Each structure stands twice: as structure tokens, then as C-alpha cells.
Amino acid sequence: MQFTAMILSNVEVSPGYWRMRMTAPPECAAARPGQFVMVRVNGAIDPLLRRPFGIFDVGTYIPAQSGAIPQPYMEMLYRVVGKGTAMLSTLHGSDLLDVLGPLGKGFDLGAADEEKLIVGGGVGLAPLYLLAKELVKGSKVRLFAGGRTRDDILCITEFERLGVECYTATEDGSLGECGLVTEALLRRLDQLKGRATVYACGPHGMLNAVAGIAAERNIPCQVSLEGYMACGVGACLGCVAPGHSHSAENPDYRCVCTEGPVFESGELKWRD
Amino acid sequence: MKPDNRPDMTVNLAGLPLRNPVMTASGTFGYGEEFAEYVDMESIGAFVTKGLSLKPRAGNPTPRIVETPGGMLNAIGLQNVGIDAFITKKVPYLRTVNTPAIANFFGNTVDEYAEMARRLDDIPEVAALEVNISCPNVKLGGIVFGTDPDCAASVVAACRAATNKPLIIKLSPNVTDVVLMARACEDAGADALSMINTLIGMAIDLNKRRPVLANVTGGFSGPAIKPVALRMVWQVAKAVKVPIIGIGGIMNAVDALEFMLAGATAVQVGTASFINPGAAQKIAEDMETWLIENGVADIKSLIGALES
Numbered sequence: 001m002q003f004t005a006m007i008l009s010n011v012e013v014s015p016g017y018w019r020m021r022m023t024a025p026p027e028c029a030a031a032r033p034g035q036f037v038m039v040r041v042n043g044a045i046d047p048l049l050r051r052p053f054g055i056f057d058v059g060t061y062i063p064a065q066s067g068a069i070p071q072p073y074m075e076m077l078y079r080v081v082g083k084g085t086a087m088l089s090t091l092h093g094s095d096l097l098d099v100l101g102p103l104g105k106g107f108d109l110g111a112a113d114e115e116k117l118i119v120g121g122g123v124g125l126a127p128l129y130l131l132a133k134e135l136v137k138g139s140k141v142r143l144f145a146g147g148r149t150r151d152d153i154l155c156i157t158e159f160e161r162l163g164v165e166c167y168t169a170t171e172d173g174s175l176g177e178c179g180l181v182t183e184a185l186l187r188r189l190d191q192l193k194g195r196a197t198v199y200a201c202g203p204h205g206m207l208n209a210v211a212g213i214a215a216e217r218n219i220p221c222q223v224s225l226e227g228y229m230a231c232g233v234g235a236c237l238g239c240v241a242p243g244h245s246h247s248a249e250n251p252d253y254r255c256v257c258t259e260g261p262v263f264e265s266g267e268l269k270w271r272d
Numbered sequence: 273m274k275p276d277n278r279p280d281m282t283v284n285l286a287g288l289p290l291r292n293p294v295m296t297a298s299g300t301f302g303y304g305e306e307f308a309e310y311v312d313m314e315s316i317g318a319f320v321t322k323g324l325s326l327k328p329r330a331g332n333p334t335p336r337i338v339e340t341p342g343g344m345l346n347a348i349g350l351q352n353v354g355i356d357a358f359i360t361k362k363v364p365y366l367r368t369v370n371t372p373a374i375a376n377f378f379g380n381t382v383d384e385y386a387e388m389a390r391r392l393d394d395i396p397e398v399a400a401l402e403v404n405i406s407c408p409n410v411k412l413g414g415i416v417f418g419t420d421p422d423c424a425a426s427v428v429a430a431c432r433a434a435t436n437k438p439l440i441i442k443l444s445p446n447v448t449d450v451v452l453m454a455r456a457c458e459d460a461g462a463d464a465l466s467m468i469n470t471l472i473g474m475a476i477d478l479n480k481r482r483p484v485l486a487n488v489t490g491g492f493s494g495p496a497i498k499p500v501a502l503r504m505v506w507q508v509a510k511a512v513k514v515p516i517i518g519i520g521g522i523m524n525a526v527d528a529l530e531f532m533l534a535g536a537t538a539v540q541v542g543t544a545s546f547i548n549p550g551a552a553q554k555i556a557e558d559m560e561t562w563l564i565e566n567g568v569a570d571i572k573s574l575i576g577a578l579e580s
Contacts, residue, residue, distance in 0.1 A: 002310065002550065040547065045342050045495045045523070049547060100549070230337055230344060231546040233310075235302045237348045238337035251330030253351070 001027055005097045008061070008073060010089070015151045017123060018089050019056065021075045028102055029058040029072030033109075033131035034224055034262040037076070037101030038232035039088070047084040049230050052257075054127030054201070055102060077154060079123040103232045104261050107131050107199060107222055112138030114195040118164075119144045119185055119210050121202025122152040127224050127261075128201055129158060136162045142188060143167065146181025146206065150174040182209045189217055197222070200265075211265035221265040227256030234258035242269040279563040280570040281556070283317070283537050285515055286438040286463035288372055288400050290317035290538060293571060294528065294556040297519055297542030298323050298376035298402060298442070299348065301552075303362040304369065310549035316556055317538060318372040321362070323404050324392075325377065326384055328354030333486040338475045343494030343521070344543060345473050347487035350378060350407075355391050363397050372399035374440065380410040385427045389434035400438035403431055405457075406446070406469045418444035418469070421456035432461030440517065443467040445504055454508040466517035466540060467508060468501045494543040495521040502534050509535020509576055523551075525558030535576040 005022035013019045028037070038050035056077040060070040080086050091097070107127075110116075116135045120128045125145060135141045141164045147153050148171045156166050167184040168176030177184060189196070200210040201224040214221030227239025240253035241260070246269040254260065254267065281292040296319040301307055303321050313319070331351025338345050353361065358375075366373040375398045379385035385403065392398050405418035405427055417423045428441055441457040443450060445468035454465055470491025475484040483489075501520020509516055518531030519540040528539045544551035563571060 002548070047339065048342060048494055048543075049339050049344060228335055228337060230339075230346075230543075231300075231549070233302075233549055234306050235300060235549075236337060236346070236546050237331060237351050238334075238346065240331070240334060240336070240351075251333075253330055 001025065002098070002100045003028065005074070005099045007091055007093055007095045007097060009093055010091055012089070013077070014154055017077065017079050017151075017154055019075060019077050019155070020088070020091075021073050022097060022099070024058065024072050024074035024099075026072050028074055028099070029060070031055045031058055031074070031102035031130070032106030033134050034106030034127050035102035035104050036127070036232070036261060037074070037099050038103065039076075040098040041084045041087045043098070047087070050100060050232065051084045051088075052227070052229055052232060053078055054224065054261075056126050056129050057133070058130065077123060077126040077129075100232060104257055105259065107224070107262050109134055110197045110220070111195070114139060114197060115192065116141045117144065117185065117188065117196055117198045118142065119181060119198065119200040119202065119206070120146070121181065121206040122147045123154070124200075124202030124206070124224075125154050126201070128199065129155065131199060132159055132162055132164050136164060141165070144169070144181045144185045144188075146170070146202070148172065180206075180209070182206065182213060185210065186213060189213065189219070200224070207265075208270050211268070211270050214265055222262050223265050223268070224262045225256050225260050227261065229257050232257045243267060244269055279560060279568055280572070281560055281563070283572055283575075285318075285517070285538050286400075286440070288318070288438045290372065292317045292556045292559070293532065293536075293538035294552050294559070295374070295517065295538055295540045296320055296545055296552050297540035298404065300542040300545045303358070303365065304373060305362070305365040307545070307549055311553045313369045313371045315553040316371060318374055318399065319552075320374045320376050320402055320540065321358070322352050323350055323376045323378050324352050324355055324358050324388065325350065325379065326355055326388060328352065328357060335485055336487070336490075338484045338490070340473070340475055340492070340496070342496035343492055345475055345485060345490035345492050346470070347485045347490035349487065355388065359395065363395060366397040373397060374400045374402050376402040376404055376442070378404040378407045380407065382409075382426050382430050386430035386434045389431040389439075393435035393437055398437065400440060401431065401435055402440040402442055402466060403427065404442050404469070406442070406444040416444065416446075418453065419447050421452055424453055425456045425460040428457050428460035428462050438463045440464040440466050442469050443508075444469045445500060446472050450504045451507055451511045454512050458512045458514050462514055464515045464517060464537075465508065465512065466519055468497075468504050468520050471497055471500065493521070495523050495527075497521045498527060502530060505531055505536050506534040506578070522555070525555050525562055528555050528559055529562060529574060532571070532574045533576070533578040535578070537575050
């Protein structure tokens with residue numbers, strides 16, 4: 001669905017990373033974890049296209065006026081990377097945004113009686129908070145958050161408040177372990193007794209590593225991909241990702257916006 | 273004005289009556305069904321399918337698209353389900369909609385074009401055919417059909433012989449003289465011309481020192497190309513008798529009406545549908561509003577009515 005959202009807050013949570021809360025119709029506030037929205041930053045023709053953002057959180061808030069009834073809201077966590085996101089970061093409470101969504105296929109929450117291991121890199125944490133919020137209702141959830149520096153480790157306190165056990169790693173050692181977050185994931189998997197599912201979102205290199213680790217151990221793994229897309233509804237075919245049987249001779253592409261953005265890692269083609 | 277004081281929005285496109293002149297452009301509207309949630313299909317004049325081929329095509333590697341100021345480049349690589357899957361999986365939806373569906377298609381040889389025209393001619397749900405001639409001719413060393421008047425004419429003549437449905441030829445703007453191409457297509461039996469297809473462009477990532485698109489070049493579309501498209505429609509409208517469908521950067525009703533003044537009988541909305549999936553419907557509604565506000569009783573009176 002397409003709707004006009006009113007911004008409730010837009011806050012820089014870490015240098016270059018912003019968290020925006022906006023009003024949303026009930027259908028959008030009922031989004032499944034892993035779904036995304038396409039946002040038009042302004043009505044002009046530059047930037048021209050909408051920008052895709054994972055849904056960070058949904059909920060209800062009580063408007064300031066007395067006697068107000070709770071209203072649904074949606075949150076996005078985004079990184080300023082170009083002109084569109086830079087403009088988004090200049091918006092304030094009560095500014096309006098044109099939003100299309102919720103779009104795409106979300107995460108499969110799987111069985112309750114198993115451990116859930118969530119891996120996020122930088123702004124890849126965006127769709128994982130809503131996922132964690134659902135998963136903690138029935139499972140033990142561990143989060144492995146990685147980044148280049150401490151600035152890339154976002155909203156850990158919020159995850160901890162849900163009861164998620166958090167492990168952090170940075171490449172420069174400025175927060176948590178020094179190195180890649182996949183090291184911490186590997187150690188946890190070595191201690192694992194029962195069944196588990198891995199969920200991941202982040203840079204492609206990280207997803208590639210996580211998918212490899214999960215495949216070696218035969219653990220189900222779902223990844224959420226980023227795709228450069230114009231429409232978000234399966235028409236432009238810009239955002240495709242190679243499927244598992246893909247080759248130059250026999251191409252096999254999956255549409256990230258409608259067949260994803262969440263895929264079983266085995267559905268996709270990864271580097272060896 | 274009609275009795276209810278609403279302007280007459282209907283146009284006739286080479287024998288195909290349209291409730292209004294607004295169509296959707298191939299490759300920007302899927303096979304129709306993808307947009308059913310966002311567009312009242314019966315509010316637009318017609319819609320055009322993704323370009324179809326005899327065999328399914330997987331398309332190009334990524335990145336396939338990139339935004340540029342006021343526009344975008346795409347190099348999707350003509351990804352489509354192929355004619356067989358179109359018939360079994362996409363045509364059933366067309367049956368449910370009371371709006372003409374126009375099948376866009378392409379081939380790698382003249383024979384493939386003719387075969388596609390025959391196959392599509394057999395489908396009652398397909399109201400008209402739109403031929404994409406911006407494809408390389410594999411038998412002639414890859415020369416693009418739409419950039420050579422003889423090549424284009426041979427495609428049009430072969431398709432003409434294969435169908436009685438309205439035959440629309442989609443012209444490439446990547447030519448020295450678009451009027452020459454338009455006349456060649458008209459003479460070979462085209463019922464209408466849609467113009468323009470995308471302009472070939474390129475984007476470079478300075479830091480990586482590489483082209484942005486995996487295909488290096490891509491088709492440039494969006495509001496940035498509108499002046500080029502308007503000029504070409506205006507030039508061709510003066511030179512041919514067949515109706516023209518104006519395409520190129522139409523974002524709103526004003527853009528669409530400008531194309532009609534330049535000589536277009538109908539228009540296609542393309543990139544705008546990516547930004548607002550309901551764009552075509554909104555444009556049709558706003559065009560009617562403009563007619564009411566400006567006391568124009570019949571939209572046909574605007575076709576080619578540019579004053580000099």
C-alpha cells in the first residue's frame with residue numbers, strides 16, 4: 001500500500017546512522033520481520049527513485065494530546081550513504097514522507113524450541129530488531145553484531161532490553177572483540193548442543209561467510225539481501241540476485257523485492 | 273462536452289478504441305497483474321506487457337540499474353518469461369481486465385519476429401502488438417534493427433504479414449534521422465508508432481574507475497529525456513499519417529498533454545510507474561481535470577494542435 005507518513009522523530013543514533021519513527025497505517029504496523037518499505041525522499045525529480053529501507057520496528061504510541069488513543073508507528077534505521085539518505089536525515093518531526101509498503105517476503109520464524117542466532121553487520125541490523133522481538137517470545141536469541149568501528153554497532157541496548165544475548169566485534173577493536181563477528185558465531189556454533197537457525201543481514205562478504213558456515217554445519221540459514229531497485233514491486237527487475245544454480249551459461253536470477261529480500265541461504269549462489 | 277459535462281477522453285489508436293490516451297510502457301508495468309493492487313486497471317487506456325521473446329530470457333548480470341540526475345539507466349537484458357509461459361501464466365489475468373492489453377515483443381532475426389507476431393496474433397486477449405526493434409540482428413553482425421531503415425522495414429513487413437491486429441512499432445531514438453526510420457516503418461505496414469524507446473547512456477564510478485552497470489551501457493529514461501522525446505514526436509508527427517504514441521519522461525498530466533500537442537494520439541507512462549505504481553491512473557485523472565478546467569470538450573482536439 002502507498003501512504004503518507006508523518007515523521008515523529010529522526011535521530012542520529014551513531015555517527016552517520018539515523019533512526020526515524022513515523023506514523024503508519026495499521027497494515028504497515030502489522031509488517032512481518034524482514035519486510036521493507038520504499039520511501040520517496042521528496043516530491044522533486046532528484047532524487048528520482050524511491051529508496052528501500054528495512055523495517056526496524058513497529059508499535060503503537062500515544063499522541064501528546066490528552067485523551068488520545070494509541071496510534072501505530074513504524075521505524076527505520078538507515079545509514080547516510082548518498083544524496084537521498086542525506087536529505088532524509090535533514091527531515092524533522094511533522095514532516096511528511098511518501099511510503100510504499102510493507103513489501104517483500106519476511107523471515108520465517110521457524111520452530112520455537114531451538115536457538116536463534118542473529119548476525120548483523122552495520123546497518124544490516126535494521127530488519128533484525130523486529131525479528132528479534134518476535135523470536136524472543138519463544139526462543140533463546142543471540143545477536144552477533146559486527147562493524148568496522150564502534151560507530152557501526154547500532155542499538156545494542158535495545159536488543160539487550162529484549163533479553164537477547166549480544167556479542168559484538170569490530171575490525172579495529174574499538175568495541176567488543178577485535179576481528180570479524182563470524183569468529184564469535186563460529187565459537188557459539190561449536191558449543192551448540194541442540195538445533196538452531198541462523199539469520200543474517202549485512203554486507204555481502206559477511207553474508208557469504210555466514211552462509212558458508214551454516215552450510216558446513218548443516219544449519220538452516222536465512223539471509224536478507226540488499227538490492228538496488230527502482231520499484232520494489234517486481235516490475236523493474238533491477239534488483240535480482242543469482243540463484244543457487246546460476247551460471248553464465250544458465251542464468252538463474254531471483255527478484256530481491258518480491259521473491260526476497262529474505263532467502264534461505266541455500267537458494268542463492270555464493271562464492272566458494 | 274458530453275451530457276454529464278465530462279470531456280470526451282477517448283481516442284482511437286489505429287482501430288483500437290481507448291477510454292483515454294494513457295497507456296503504460298513496456299518493461300515498467302510487468303505483465304499488468306503486478307500493479308493490480310495500485311492501479312484501477314479500468315482507469316487507464318491500455319497497458320503494455322514486458323517485452324516477450326520466443327524463449328524465456330534470464331537477463332543481464334547486476335548492477336542492472338542506476339539513478340542519474342532526473343533519470344535512470346537500465347540494462348535488464350530483456351528478461352522475460354517467454355511466449356509459452358506468457359500464454360499459460362500471464363494471459364489468464366488479461367482475461368479478467370476490461371482494458372486492452374498490448375503485447376510487446378522482440379526477436380533476434382526477422383523470422384523470430386514473424387514467429388512471435390503469429391503466436392501473439394492467436395491470443396484473443398492480446399488487443400494489439402508492439403514491436404521492439406531496438407535489438408541486434410544476429411544474422412547481420414548485430415546491427416540494431418531499429419537503426420537501419422531497411423532492417424526495420426523487413427521486420428515490420430514480416431510482422432505485418434503475420435498479424436491482422438494493430439501493429440505498433442516502437443522506435444529507437446538512437447538514430448541520426450528518426451523521421452527516416454518512421455517513414456520506413458509506416459511504408460512497411462505499421463499501424464502506429466510508439467516513440468521513443470530509451471536513449472543509450474552510461475554511468476561511471478570514479479572511485480572504482482569502472483562503469484556502474486555490469487553491461488557498461490544502459491537505456492536512459494525518466495524526466496531528463498522528455499525534451500528529446502517531445503522533439504522527435506513533433507518531427508515524426510509532421511512526416512507520417514499513422515498515429516503516434518508519445519513516450520519519454522512523462523511524470524504528470526502536463527507532460528502527457530504536451531506530447532499530445534506535439535502530435536501524439538496517446539502516451540505511455542514508464543519510469544513514473546516505478547516511483548508511483550499508481551502514476552498512470554493519476555495522470556489520466558489529472559488530464560481530464562485539466563480539460564475541464566480549460567474548457568476542452570474533446571481530448572482529440574489537442575492532438576497535434578501545437579501553435580507556432
